[in-house]
Amino acid sequence: MSDHTHAAPKRSGLWDWLTTVDHKKIGILYLLAGGIFFLFGGVEALLIRLQLLYPEQQVVGADTFNQLITMHGTTMIFLAVMPVIFGFMNAIVPLQIGARDVAFPFVNALGFWLFFFGGLLLNTSWLLGGAPNMGWTAYATLASNPKFTGLGADFYVLGLQIAGLGTLLGGINFLVTIINMRAPGMTFMRMPLFTWTSFVTSALILFAFPALTVGLVFLMFDRLFGANFFNPDAGGNVLIWEHIFWIFGHPEVYILILPAFGIISEIVSTFSKKRLFGYSSMVFATILIGFLGFMVWVHHMFTSGLGPIANTLFGIATMLIAVPTGIKIFNWLFTMWGGHIRFTTANLFAVGFIPTFTIGGMTGVMLANPAADYQYHDTYFVVAHFHYVIVGGLVFGLMGGLYYWWPKIFGKFLNETIGKWNFWTFFIGFHLTFFPQHFLGLMGMPRRVFTYLKGQDLELGNFISSIGVLGMAIGTILLFINIFVAAKSAKRAPADPWDGRTLEWAIPSPAPEYNFAQTPLVRGLDALWTEKMAGNKGMTPAEPLGSIHMPSPSFIPFVMSVGLFIAGYGFMYASTWGTYIVGIIGLVITLFCMLLRSLYDDHGYHIEPDEIEEKGVKA
Amino acid sequence: MAAHANQDMTQRKPKIKKEGAKRHLVAFAASIILTILAFVAVAYDVVPAGFTVPFIIFLAIVQAFFQLYVWMHLDQKGHEFPRVGIYAGIFVIAFMIFTFVYWVW
Numbered sequence: 001m002s003d004h005t006h007a008a009p010k011r012s013g014l015w016d017w018l019t020t021v022d023h024k025k026i027g028i029l030y031l032l033a034g035g036i037f038f039l040f041g042g043v044e045a046l047l048i049r050l051q052l053l054y055p056e057q058q059v060v061g062a063d064t065f066n067q068l069i070t071m072h073g074t075t076m077i078f079l080a081v082m083p084v085i086f087g088f089m090n091a092i093v094p095l096q097i098g099a100r101d102v103a104f105p106f107v108n109a110l111g112f113w114l115f116f117f118g119g120l121l122l123n124t125s126w127l128l129g130g131a132p133n134m135g136w137t138a139y140a141t142l143a144s145n146p147k148f149t150g151l152g153a154d155f156y157v158l159g160l161q162i163a164g165l166g167t168l169l170g171g172i173n174f175l176v177t178i179i180n181m182r183a184p185g186m187t188f189m190r191m192p193l194f195t196w197t198s199f200v201t202s203a204l205i206l207f208a209f210p211a212l213t214v215g216l217v218f219l220m221f222d223r224l225f226g227a228n229f230f231n232p233d234a235g236g237n238v239l240i241w242e243h244i245f246w247i248f249g250h251p252e253v254y255i256l257i258l259p260a261f262g263i264i265s266e267i268v269s270t271f272s273k274k275r276l277f278g279y280s281s282m283v284f285a286t287i288l289i290g291f292l293g294f295m296v297w298v299h300h301m302f303t304s305g306l307g308p309i310a311n312t313l314f315g316i317a318t319m320l321i322a323v324p325t326g327i328k329i330f331n332w333l334f335t336m337w338g339g340h341i342r343f344t345t346a347n348l349f350a351v352g353f354i355p356t357f358t359i360g361g362m363t364g365v366m367l368a369n370p371a372a373d374y375q376y377h378d379t380y381f382v383v384a385h386f387h388y389v390i391v392g393g394l395v396f397g398l399m400g401g402l403y404y405w406w407p408k409i410f411g412k413f414l415n416e417t418i419g420k421w422n423f424w425t426f427f428i429g430f431h432l433t434f435f436p437q438h439f440l441g442l443m444g445m446p447r448r449v450f451t452y453l454k455g456q457d458l459e460l461g462n463f464i465s466s467i468g469v470l471g472m473a474i475g476t477i478l479l480f481i482n483i484f485v486a487a488k489s490a491k492r493a494p495a496d497p498w499d500g501r502t503l504e505w506a507i508p509s510p511a512p513e514y515n516f517a518q519t520p521l522v523r524g525l526d527a528l529w530t531e532k533m534a535g536n537k538g539m540t541p542a543e544p545l546g547s548i549h550m551p552s553p554s555f556i557p558f559v560m561s562v563g564l565f566i567a568g569y570g571f572m573y574a575s576t577w578g579t580y581i582v583g584i585i586g587l588v589i590t591l592f593c594m595l596l597r598s599l600y601d602d603h604g605y606h607i608e609p610d611e612i613e614e615k616g617v618k619a
Numbered sequence: 620m621a622a623h624a625n626q627d628m629t630q631r632k633p634k635i636k637k638e639g640a641k642r643h644l645v646a647f648a649a650s651i652i653l654t655i656l657a658f659v660a661v662a663y664d665v666v667p668a669g670f671t672v673p674f675i676i677f678l679a680i681v682q683a684f685f686q687l688y689v690w691m692h693l694d695q696k697g698h699e700f701p702r703v704g705i706y707a708g709i710f711v712i713a714f715m716i717f718t719f720v721y722w723v724w
Contacts, residue, residue, distance in 0.1 A: 179700050206704070207711055243723070247715060294711050298723060310722040 011553055019553040021105035022513055026112050027091030028409065033116050034083035035480075040123060041075035042476055044068045049433070049466040055454045065450035066133035067152065071126075073136025074156065077252070078163055079119040081390070084398050085259045086111075086170050089198045091409045093174060095504035095511055096192045098183025098520045098527075103176040105551040106597070111169035113561035118163025121568050125155035132156040135448060137249070140230035140241035144222045151572060154223055158568040161216045162561070164209055171205030174198055183503070184542040185522035189283070192502040192526075193269075193276060196283050197262030200290040201255050207294065208251035215244035224571055239304060246297035254293035257389065258286060260397025261328060264350045267404050268332050270498050271347035272339025275526060278331040285324035285331075292321045302373045311370035318368035325361055329354060344498070345419030349400030352427050353393060360388030363438065378448075381441025387434045391472075399426070399479065407493030411510040412486045422478040429471015436461040436468075501526035506539045514548045517612045547606040554602070556593050563589030646689035653678045 011019060020026060048068050051059045060068065094102055102108050125131040132152035134142035143153045178199045182191070191199070219241065221227035228234035230241055269276040276282060298306060298314035332354055341347070363385040367373055376382060399422070406414045440461040445452060452458045496505040506528045507516060518541035524530035531539055567586025574580045657675045660666045666674050687693045693702055 203704070203707075207708060243719070295714065298718070306723045310718070313722065 016553070018558050019555045021109045021551050021553055021557075023090045023094050023102045023105065023108060024409070024511055024513075024515075026108055027087045027089075029112055029116075030083045030087030030090060031409075033112075033119070034080050034087055037075050037079035037083070037119055037123075038081075039476075041072050041080050042473065044072040044075065046469060046473060048072060049469040051450060052452070052462050053466040054463070055452050055459055057451060060450075062450045063130075063133060066135075066448070067126075067131040069448055070132045070135055070152075070156075071123075074122065074132070074160070075119075076390075077136065077256070078160060078167075079115075079122070081256055081394055081398065082167060083112075083115055085201070085256065086115075086167075088194075088259065088263065088398070088401055088405065089170075089174055089201075092405055092504055093195050093198050094177065094181070095408070095507065095515060096195045096502050097178060097181060097186050098503050098516060098522060099177065099181035100515050100519075100548065101181075101551065102173055103181055104173045106554060106557065107169050107173050109554065110557035110560060111166040111173065113557045114166030114169065114564065115163045116166075117561045117565040118159045118161070118166060121162060121565055122155050122159030125152055125159075128155075137245055138219070138241075139245075140219065140222075140238045143219060143241070144230045144238075146223065153219070154572045157216050157220045157223065158572060161213065161220065162564050162568060164212055164216070165564075166561075167205060168209045168213070171202040171209070174202040175206060178202070183516075183519050183522055186503075186527070187522075189280065190522055190525045190527065192262075193265035193279070193282055193286075194259065194262035197258040197265075197286055200286050201258045204251045204255045204258075204290050204293060208248045208255065211244055212248035212252075215241060215248065218244070224574075239301075242301055242304065243297070246300045247294075250297040250300065251290075251293045253386075253389070254289055256394050257397075258289065260353075260394045260401075261286065263397045263401040263404070264332065264353050265328075265335075266502065267346050267350040267400050268335050269526075270404075270500055271342045271344060271350070272336045273342075273499070274335055274339040275501075275529075276331070277334035277337075278327070279525060281327055282331055285327040288324040289321060292317065292324070296321065299368055299370075299373075302370045303377045308370075315368050315370045315373075319365055322361060322365050329358055329361075344403070345414070345416055345423055346400045346404035346498075348420065348423045349396045349403065352423065353396040353400065356388060356392030356396065356427075356430070360385060360392055363388065376441065378446055379441035380437040380445045380447055383447045384434050384437035384441060387437070391430055391434070396427075399423075402479075404498070405504075406486065407497045407509050408504055409510060410486070411493050412489055413491060413493055413497070414482050414486045415489075418478055418482040418485065422475050422482060425471045425478060426475025429468050429473070429475060432468025432471060433465050434468070436464045440465070496528070501529040503527045503539070506531075514550065514607055514612070517548075518545055519543050545609045545612065547608045548612070549604055549606055551604045552602045554597075556597050560590050560593040560597075563587065563591075563593060642689055646685045650682055650685055653682055 017025065017029065020029075047060055048065065051057055051065055051068075053059075090102070090108065094100070122132075128151065130150050130152050132138070132143075132149065132155060134149055134153060134156075138153065138156055142148050143156070146153075178191070178195060218227070218229040222229050222231065222236075228236045230236045230238050232238060265276055265282060296314055296318045298310055299318045302311050302315075332350075336351075343351070363381070367376055367382065367385060403414050403419055406412070440458060441447075443457060443461075445458050445461075452462065493509040495508050497509070498505070503520060503522070504511075506520060520527070520539035521542035523534075523540070528539065531537075563586050565586070566589065567583045570580065570583025570586050574583055657678050660671055660674055687705065692698060693705070
């Protein structure tokens with residue numbers, strides 16, 4: 001240990017953020033990047049609804065509309081909500097399990113930068129000849145046709161490939177962190193539910209993302225190197241893409257929703273001042289949902305002619321998922337039952353989540369019936385369904401999480417008055433936007449069409465829907481105003497502003513870089529609440545105050561990701577052998593960074609007890 | 620602190636059985652023999668035609684388990700999570716192959 005430096009490297013400003021390996025700072029970076037992409041996706045949604053405001057409009061035109069729906073879906077799923085989920089996982093999970101950092105801080109930073117540059121690559125397509133226009137599922141009939149997609153699909157393939165690598169790294173990192181770095185006494189059945197759902201989500205990422213990677217590699221070879229995986233004329237099969245995409249894509253929706261379930265569980269329990277009802281059944285339901293999530297992908301393909309046996313079995317498997325999800329809904333209701341409920345903004349989002357998500361789940365069971373699905377398929381009914389689960393479920397959960405954990409992450413409060421306006425405008429706007437779409441779908445309006453005709457009774461529903469989207473836009477703007485107000489306010493958040501139950505509220509807000517001056521001893525579920533009930537002021541330490549080992553910041557993850565970013569453009573624009581040089585340079589940069597990382601040992605540094613005491617922690 | 624940290628590290632390491640090289644040598648020899656069998660099966664018509672591919676896939680699975688259990692210590696204590704992960708992964712992939720072969724194609 002003698003080769004450790006004993007002083008923290010001094011870095012500040014932009015350089016600090018570009019080189020950080022601190023999970024709390026990476027969490028903030030994820031939230032920031034996710035927030036920016038969320039705005040991009042939101043503006044695309046506004047344009048979509050503007051185009052559909054009246055029948056037979058020509059606001060953006062058909063091809064731009066295709067690009068808008070594709071980029072709206074892709075951006076929201078891969079570049080907005082995934083990073084915000086990872087932001088929360090980074091900022092909160094290590095605190096909830098009493099760890100000082102994640103298992104692989106370097107890999108963590110690499111995961112963020114890969115996601116960021118992948119997303120950037122995808123979004124530069126707007127400026128470089130047109131965004132992808134084949135729908136966010138990129139079905140190969142369109143996606144492998146260069147005449148239809150132009151360069152757009154290349155941006156999709158390479159951007160998602162790079163971003164997907166980052167996500168895969170992040171998932172592996174959190175699996176290892178949660179398995180290996182729990183504080184003494186933090187057994188699996190004492191882990192807070194957000195940690196549990198993050199754990200199951202990470203496992204799903206580990207199993208699901210390789211399928212996407214393989215599918216994207218096939219598509220990349222078809223498009224860039226003239227392969228024929230999806231070319232029926234040469235013995236390929238377009239249906240293979242649909243299978244591969246949904247083998248990834250269905251677990252992906254559970255990757256998205258499970259952390260929201262976790263956030264809701266934390267919020268409902270804290271603001272009802274009660275232990276989560278049926279904790280062990282919640283854990284069981286989470287695992288079961290994760291497991292069943294892999295068994296249902298064919299329900300996205302009921303109408304592609306797979307036969308009655310496959311359709312029936314996958315329909316039944318899909319309906320089965322309603323059982324563990326129902327367990328969760330009832331557990332939240334029973335947690336609130338008889339609780340001392342406080343309707344803070346976070347809890348409003350949680351309470352708004354429950355009925356909204358239940359509606360989305362109910363339409364999901366309707367869609368799971370293959371015979372009925374022939375009617376719903378590719379209509380606005382499907383659009384309404386998945387926006388009810390993804391916006392009404394996931395985005396409500398994430399916004400609730402923002403209001404709940406903002407004090408812990410930034411040390412300041414989001415304003416509650418603006419917050420309540422944020423909730424109500426967003427909530428009402430959301431239902432106005434998507435509730436009529438159920439009926440538009442049942443009346444036969446197909447999804448992904450850029451306009452509709454007069455006199456088919458579709459005008460009113462579309463008009464209400466387009467007005468409702470303003471409510472969501474106002475809600476989002478209020479959220480950003482609130483963030484600005486919070487940044488300017490002088491009011492500091494205390495360590496435990498909500499009378500919290502879990503370990504993250506036992507340490508100062510924002511958490512110091514080493515999280516816990518002394519690793520805490522966990523003595524029950526809801527670790528902090530257990531101590532409060534025992535009459536203790538804080539956690540009992542599990543170790544004496546000693547010097548704390550910290551990882552050194554590194555610029556390598558950033559450069560490594562830039563290498564792949566350059567390689568992406570290089571391969572996209574390469575046509576003859578000579579022009580592959582740019583792509584090869586990019587790959588060489590990345591490989592050189594890997595070599596550098598492997599050869600250069602950096603053992604990190606130590607924070608000594610006297611430094612910790614200066615910062616106000618008693619030994 | 621240094622002593623404390625070291626102690627902490629040894630506690631968390633999985634317990635490794637000290638058995639010597641015998642198991643590894645046996646597994647190594649078995650792997651070589653299995654590989655030779657696979658080559659023989661393909662090069663000479665000793666296995667009935669049509670059974671060759673299933674046969675060598677079976678050999679490959681046996682070798683994969685040698686790799687995991689003998690060389691990567693999956694059988695030792697402290698490897699419960701890798702085991703769960705690998706079995707879950709095998710189950711998911713087997714389910715998908717089964718589905719593709721019997722239901723959807």
